Amino acid sequence: MQFQVILTAIALALGLALPAAAASTKAKTRVKPDQDALITDMAEAYKKPDNKRLAALLPQVQGHVLEPWAAYWELSARLEDAKPAEVENFLSRYAGTYQEDRLRNDWLLQLGKRRDWTRFTAELPRYRMGDDVEVRCHALHAAYATSNEDVAAQVQELWLAQRDPDDGCAAAAERLIKDEKLDPMVAWRRARLGFEFDKPRIAQQAISLLNPDWANGLNILYTNPKRYLDEKLTAFRPKTREWVTLAMIRLASSDPEAAAEEVSKLRWRAQLTQEERSWVWGVIGKRAARTLSDKALSYYANGQDMHMHSDHLVWKVRAALRANDWQQVHDSIAALSESQMRDPTWIYWRARALLALQATNAELRARTLLQSIASPRGFYEQLAMEELGQRISAPAAPAPLSEEELQAARDNEGLKRALHAIGIGLRTEGVREWNYSTNLHQRGGMSDRELLAAAAVACELHVWDRCINASERTRTVIDVSQRFPTPFKQEVQQRASSTGLEPAFVYGLIRQESRFIPDAKSGVGAAGLMQVMPATARWTARRIGMNNFKPKQITERDTNIAIGTGYLKLVLDAFDGSMPLAAAAYNAGPSRSKVWRGQTGDPVLEAAIWTENIPFGETRDYVKKVLSNTVNYAAVLTGEPQSLKARLGFVGPLGMDKPEPAEELP
Secondary structure, eight states, X not given: OHHHHHHHHHHHHHTOOOOGGXXXXXXXXXXXXXXXXXXXXXXXHHHTTOHHHHHHHGGGGTTSTTHHHHHXXXXXXXXXXXXXXXXXXXHHXXXXXXXXXXXXXXXXXXXXXHTOHHHHHHHGGGOOOXXXXXXXXXXXXHHHHHHOOOOHHHHHHHHHHOSSOOHHHHHHHHHHHHXXXXXXXXXXXXXXXXXXXXXXXXXXXXXXXXXXXXXXXXXXXXHOHHHHHXXXXXXXXXXXXXXXXXXXXXXXXXXXXXHHHHHTSHXXXXXXXXXXHHHHHHHHHHHHHHTTOTTHHHHHTTSOGGGSOHHHHHHHHHHHHHTTOHHHHHHHHHTSOHHHHTSHHXXXXXXXXXXXXXXXXXXXXXHHHHHHHOSSSSHHHHHHHHHTTOOBOOOOOOOOOOHHHHHHHHHOXXXXXXXXXXXXXXXXXXXXXXXXXXXXXXXXXXXXXXXHHHHHHHHHTTOHHHHHHHHHTOSSOOOHHHHSOOTTHHHHHHHHHHHTOOHHHHHHHHHHHTTTOTXXXXXXXXXXXXXXXHHHHHHHHHHTTOTXXXXXXXXXXXXXXXXXXXXXXXXXXXXXXXXXXXXXXXXXXXXXXXXXXXXXXXXXXXXXXHHHTOSOHHHHHHHHHHHHHHHHHHHHHHOSOBOHHHXXXXXXXXXXXXXXXXXOOO
16 A cells, blocks of 8 residues: 555656556546546547537646647647648647647648648658658659659559558559559559458559549449459450459459469460469469468469569468478568568578478578577567577566666656556557657657666556557567566466466466556457456356356456456367467457367467468467467566477367367357
8 A cells, every 4th residue: 555655646746647556546636637637528529520629628728738639639620721830830839749740740641632742841851750651652742743753663662562542652653653654553453452452442542543434343343253254244344454353353352262263264364464363373372371271382383473462472481381391481481572581470480491491501591590580579589599499588687777767757748748648548649659759760769778767667657558568669678577567466376376377378468468457448349457358258257156247347357357367268278278279269269269270180280380370460469479478477477497389389170089168168
């Protein structure tokens, strides 16, 4: 209790948000509670947006620590009609803040949309974030329009990488295509990606740049590609190779075998180019690989790597891993782009392929690759350590922070605003400002020592997600007490012990699920520290004998831990103690994990290979992080070196001698 009083006193002295445990005294002790309420009212008004309400409330929050946010909301809501002088006044008044740069980002988008290149070019050098792709495309458009710079290659790269339609990149591409500086084929490739990723608006926007009248035909093709490809039908537009390619891509999305049969027909083989056929085969191969089909590599073999998209190629590597074809693994990784080759995922598997193939100097080359990534920082980094014969231990703590370093973090205006925003329920705004204030990639970003101090301040106030966030950004030092904190230690360890779970596994999962935010809620309804879905909570409560469970209890700390650990144990037991299968089931549902483990006759795989082949990107990333977290937590909690490989093990179909569970897990 005395410790909580001390934390509360520190928070009040600094004007920071109070720890969650101080919620009961917050209303009595926080400075200017009425202004806090007005700030949250403005946040709601901004979402609507209610411009009149914003204008009326703004004068009442002058001097508040979050006044820059209030002023931003008021001006941003009417930015389309704002006068340049108003914008300049705001940027000058709040110079150096996140809100200044946030509004400049918004203003640059407005100027780009208006094609006001004079003002845009003058404002761009003062834009510190520099991470908005649409702004970057507007900047290239401006450079071309005002100085005739050769920007086609950069526009093409940015536009094709965009997963949603926008004005900036599309407008720059349209101008370059019109001026014959950019090949129209780029628009068709953009449309292919729209079809492949089930985002028809991307395809519509891209094709409309070539001919607005083609949009209707595109919709028909998207709805029924098989009918379009039917040679007996003449009602559709002529079957040019570009349209045929789109139809086959769309068909492959739902029926890879039908698409494979179609693209193999003699008439299409004669009509389509090698590039187009290879792209279609890449889509077919990827779709087959994502359904864990053993036909994937045979599909890929019909095309050429040089003509496939990067997403096709990474799934080719995964299919080769699943088939235990190390030569194909090696060759497919070699076809990846330079940026992809720098990913620890493919560095690790390239090294493993070299070791498996036993080529000349393979061991030396593999060792060099593994040494380049080996560390406790992540999944493949940890696996690289073990390949080198090392176990995973908690790194030595960095030198203690001085009082001067800590005070500098407490005095940082951006951090104070972020923590205060989080404290009054404006988590989205607080997180954005915190990330901006600690981002190493920004001009004037924090050093490692400054990041450790920022993390320490967040830890002091039990804002665990920001503590972890800041500490994870360090480059040369690792403070495991910040990166892998252990709040609610007694509750977690007691519940893990009574349930029969490893405490490190529970902590590894909570860290990934909620970052220790007790009232965290996901967009699909999962809630609490362990992000339990309401239906799952009710089912599990009955199974573990919690007969008086009420839905409103789902975010109560102890109840959430009890239900979350109870469900995790049930899932773990259902999958024979396999942590990777249990983690996947916890994230994507037991029925999916059951399908992904395979059927009788399917291969038994290294769990690392099985994990890399999980079809859902979110679940694939989740399993890696939960298992990596678990190993680090085990090292912290036990003080002993740990093994990731031992926890991974192998994954294969349920043995014929093992009956299916009597009751399906939710």
